[in-house]
Amino acid sequence: MNAKILTIGHLARETGTKVETVRFYEKSGLLPAPSRTEGNYRSYDQAHLNRLSFIRRARDLGFSLDQIRALLxxxxxxxxxxxxxxxxxxxxxxxxxxKIADLQALKAELDRVIDDCGCNIVADCRIIDTLSPRQNTPA
Incomplete structure (x- = not known):
């Protein structure tokens, strides 16, 4: 195999991406369709590898697909x-x-619930009580 040509499996391994995800990126237009071999296999090159690496890094940083499309x-x-x-x-x-603010608020709430727990029996557990649905009592 030519060192410059990659199969979908090689491309996926090189970038830590699942083969299905590579196909998804192609269908969504983030990754250009590759050429095909005589046997009709996808044939990727360095440009595909670079672009997929860019997409993967942007996804790892939490950019949305629309943001990545715009960045590309x-x-x-x-x-x-x-x-x-x-x-x-x-x-x-x-x-x-x-998201950080939301997570900090969540942490504070968890800290409060954990601190309120007396570590006695489950029937008296403030954590279980907080997580349980509220029972509406008939009027």
């Missing part, structure tokens, strides 16, 4: 200003900050 479009035109890239990154950072 911007990346494809290297001569333009990166102001749009900054805007996308700043929006994502705001989303991350909101």
């Amino acid at each position: 479009a911007l990346s494809d035109d290297r001569s333009q200003s990166c102001a749009s890239v900054d805007t996308i990154a700043k929006q994502h950072r705001e989303e991350v900050e909101r």
Whole structure:
């Protein structure tokens, strides 16, 4: 096999991506369709590897598929200003900050519930009581 040509399995392994995910990225237009061999197998090259690595890294950082699509479009035109890239990154950072705030609030609530637990019997457990659905008593 030519060192520059990758099968879908090789591409998936090189990037830590499942084969099904590679196909999904192709169908969604994030990854361009590869050429085909005479046996009709997908034939990927270095550009596919680089693009899929970009997608994977962006996903690892929590960017949405729409954000990645926009970043890829911007990346494809290297001569333009990166102001749009900054805007996308700043929006994502705001989303991350909101999630961090939500997680900190969750942690505080868990800390409160754990601290309220007297570690006696389950029937008196404040954690179980907090998690249990509230019973509506008839009026």
